[in-house]
Amino acid sequence: xxxxxDGNVWWxxxxxxxxxxxxxxxxxxxxxxxxxxxxxQAQSYNRDERFNRELFRRAGELGLLGLTxxxxxxGAGLDATAAVIVHEALSWSDPGFCxxxxxxxxxxxxxxxxxxxxxxxxxxxxxxxxxxxxxxxxMTEPEAGTxxxxxxxxxxxxxxxxxxxxxxxxxxxxxxxxxxLGDVFLxxxxxxxxxxxxxxxxxxxGFTLGQRLHDKLGMRSSxxxxxxxxxxxVPAGNLIGEEGASLQHMMRNLEIERVALAAMSLGIAMRCLxxxxxxxxxxxxxxxxxxxxxxxxxxIGDSYAEFRAARSYVxxxxxxxxxxxxxxxxxxxxxxxxxxxxxxxxxxxxxQVLGGYGYMGEYVVxxxxxxxKLIEIGGGTLEAHQKNxxxxxxxxxxxxxx
Amino acid sequence: xxxxxxxxxxxxxxxxxxxKPDGTGIVTDNLKYVVNPFDxxxxxxALRIKEKGGGAEVVLVSIGAKVAQEQLRTGLAMGADxxxxxxxxxxxxxxxxxxxxxxxxxxEKPDLVLxxxxxxxxxxxQTGQMLAALLQWPQATFASKKESLESEAxxxxxxxxxxxxxxxxxxxxxxxxxxxxxxPLPAVVTVDLxxxxxxxxSLPGIMKARKKELKEIPVAELGIDVTPKLRVLRLEPPxxxxxxxxxxxxxxxxxxxxxxxxxx
Numbered sequence: 001x002x003x004x005x006d007g008n009v010w011w012x013x014x015x016x017x018x019x020x021x022x023x024x025x026x027x028x029x030x031x032x033x034x035x036x037x038x039x040x041q042a043q044s045y046n047r048d049e050r051f052n053r054e055l056f057r058r059a060g061e062l063g064l065l066g067l068t069x070x071x072x073x074x075g076a077g078l079d080a081t082a083a084v085i086v087h088e089a090l091s092w093s094d095p096g097f098c099x100x101x102x103x104x105x106x107x108x109x110x111x112x113x114x115x116x117x118x119x120x121x122x123x124x125x126x127x128x129x130x131x132x133x134x135x136x137x138x139m140t141e142p143e144a145g146t147x148x149x150x151x152x153x154x155x156x157x158x159x160x161x162x163x164x165x166x167x168x169x170x171x172x173x174x175x176x177x178x179x180x181l182g183d184v185f186l187x188x189x190x191x192x193x194x195x196x197x198x199x200x201x202x203x204x205x206g207f208t209l210g211q212r213l214h215d216k217l218g219m220r221s222s223x224x225x226x227x228x229x230x231x232x233x234v235p236a237g238n239l240i241g242e243e244g245a246s247l248q249h250m251m252r253n254l255e256i257e258r259v260a261l262a263a264m265s266l267g268i269a270m271r272c273l274x275x276x277x278x279x280x281x282x283x284x285x286x287x288x289x290x291x292x293x294x295x296x297x298x299x300i301g302d303s304y305a306e307f308r309a310a311r312s313y314v315x316x317x318x319x320x321x322x323x324x325x326x327x328x329x330x331x332x333x334x335x336x337x338x339x340x341x342x343x344x345x346x347x348x349x350x351x352q353v354l355g356g357y358g359y360m361g362e363y364v365v366x367x368x369x370x371x372x373k374l375i376e377i378g379g380g381t382l383e384a385h386q387k388n389x390x391x392x393x394x395x396x397x398x399x400x401x402x
Numbered sequence: 403x404x405x406x407x408x409x410x411x412x413x414x415x416x417x418x419x420x421x422k423p424d425g426t427g428i429v430t431d432n433l434k435y436v437v438n439p440f441d442x443x444x445x446x447x448a449l450r451i452k453e454k455g456g457g458a459e460v461v462l463v464s465i466g467a468k469v470a471q472e473q474l475r476t477g478l479a480m481g482a483d484x485x486x487x488x489x490x491x492x493x494x495x496x497x498x499x500x501x502x503x504x505x506x507x508x509x510e511k512p513d514l515v516l517x518x519x520x521x522x523x524x525x526x527x528q529t530g531q532m533l534a535a536l537l538q539w540p541q542a543t544f545a546s547k548k549e550s551l552e553s554e555a556x557x558x559x560x561x562x563x564x565x566x567x568x569x570x571x572x573x574x575x576x577x578x579x580x581x582x583x584x585x586p587l588p589a590v591v592t593v594d595l596x597x598x599x600x601x602x603x604s605l606p607g608i609m610k611a612r613k614k615e616l617k618e619i620p621v622a623e624l625g626i627d628v629t630p631k632l633r634v635l636r637l638e639p640p641x642x643x644x645x646x647x648x649x650x651x652x653x654x655x656x657x658x659x660x661x662x663x664x665x666x
Contacts, residue, residue: 021472021475021611021612022608022609022611022612024472025475025476025479025603025608025611026605026608028436028476028602028603029479029602029603029604029605029608032602033602061604062602062604062605063604063605063606063608064605066605067605071609075605076605076606076608076609077609078605
């Protein structure tokens with residue numbers, strides 16, 4: 001690659017969206033999977049607010065659930081760019097399903113594989129890599145969201161068990177239907193004022209489904225639940241890492257989570273822009289195609305420029321992100337802060353360009369419009385990102401010129 | 403058992419193809435390339451024979467510019483064992499391709515050559531037949547299968563081509579039904595659309611692909627004349643489809659089919 005080619009130097013041809021052969025093949029596989037298997041089910045599972053467990057296992061068969069897990073642990077050993085490719089492609093079709101995928105593959109599997117010990121990994125990884133078990137992560141509580149350190153769930157060691165007390169809210173994959181808990185969770189709880197992580201499994205005494213939450217604005221093919229820990233007995237062997245040392249796990253995993261969520265907005269934006277352009281080409285008004293009208297040109301022009309900017313930013317952050325280390329918060333937050341709004345804006349313009357048809361379910365953009373809003377809230381609100389970026393830049397202004 | 407599968411790099415069938423204004427070719431800027439869909443079916447069939455039909459080594463061969471490596475890697479990620487790229491930057495016609503393949507077959511000595519029945523770029527549907535003639539091997543073209551693509555056999559990934567006792571049994575789609583023929587090995591078999599649904603490369607497959615052998619052979623090393631005997635005079639896009647028309651009765655329809663469309 002480092003030779004002159006057609007008068008260009010190699011870096012001018014550097015494919016930011018698929019830098020290696022593996023990324024290119026991955027994109028091809030995921031795009032085929034989306035076209036043949038995800039898209040045909042998206043409309044009905046979202047309408048009925050159901051989670052497609054069979055499709056989820058299929059993702060496991062293809063190896064997508066272990067995307068970033070090291071190969072020695074049975075995963076593909078890929079990186080943040082691979083995660084962006086997958087989330088972008090899935091969200092082009094079904095952001096709700098993609099959110100369930102994210103909660104499992106990034107929030108549970110990636111986090112767990114990074115921080116669990118060998119014995120824990122041997123027991124749990126095969127089940128979650130295949131999709132046999134559905135996993136999730138529990139951070140938010142009914143009275144603690146952005147103020148994450150204000151969490152009230154506690155864990156106390158009593159003999160060979162920790163006793164967990166508290167409630168966790170808005171947990172993706174917390175349930176798989178109205179009455180069934182998800183299978184495994186990483187639960188953040190305070191031990192002596194500091195944060196620890198516990199592996200909590202369905203069936204542990206005192207662990208119950210508080211309620212599966214209905215009537216979400218969007219993301220309706222993923223299940224969201226409130227989970228209750230009432231004197232929940234968790235074996236001491238299910239503590240992940242050292243007691244009280246989980247702040248770092250949490251912060252590190254939030255970086256990849258935010259980049260993956262930003263990628264979901266890219267998928268939404270891409271689909272909405274494509275839909276808008278196709279409609280403007282074929283629909284006529286006042287004797288000419290819509291594309292001839294200046295007002296429509298503004299929607300398409302602005303959307304394209306915003307989409308390209310967001311895509312370049314997100315893939316650039318992903319390229320730099322080292323999954324094993326901390327320290328990319330300003331850009332992980334920045335990518336999501338920017339892409340989330342781009343996704344929402346472009347979905348909104350797509351509805352506007354399509355008019356009455358855009359408002360109807362058949363053209364998909366109304367569903368994507370509802371889904372797009374979540375990215376401004378979940379995995380960090382816009383306000384949390386603004387706060388983090390300001391904090392990081394004021395501490396190290398040289399980051400701006402990096 | 404060794405199976406040689408041909409892989410051609412072609413424009414994505416889902417892409418919009420634009421002909422250059424001067425008619426000398428198509429516009430290739432930003433065009434996405436894929437494995438010829440018929441060849442993808444051939445790769446899948448070879449892998450099924452390997453997995454469920456008694457085992458085989460699956461060797462891919464492509465002819466073309468160096469970038470055709472991408473399509474060979476796709477096939478390796480699906481599960482093929484190794485690949486050969488005959489590097490040829492010049493234009494080739496079907497006879498030239500068949501002559502190159504003949505040389506590769508002489509080197510590799512496969513029991514079966516599996517090919518797409520045609521490539522979706524120029525749709526010649528000639529190379530397989532020419533290769534069989536050059537090799538003086540039996541051929542079976544347009545391989546299909548009895549079971550539908552929704553059948554259990556398909557879901558279980560069973561091969562449609564049956565290999566036994568040094569013979570290949572091939573089901574072909576012909577006018578009015580299916581024909582089953584048997585050819586002694588070695589043979590050339592070209593495949594049709596309804597033979598199987600190709601798999602996607604899985605993540606483990608993708609991660610293994612880079613480590614598999616991909617050998618490059620410059621076409622000049624084969625010492626054969628591949629000067630095209632065919633010359634493309636001009637390409638033009640198909641005429642735009644005219645708007646349909648409503649007719650008021652069957653009589654009128656039959657009348658127009660006879661007098662205007664002249665099809666009955």
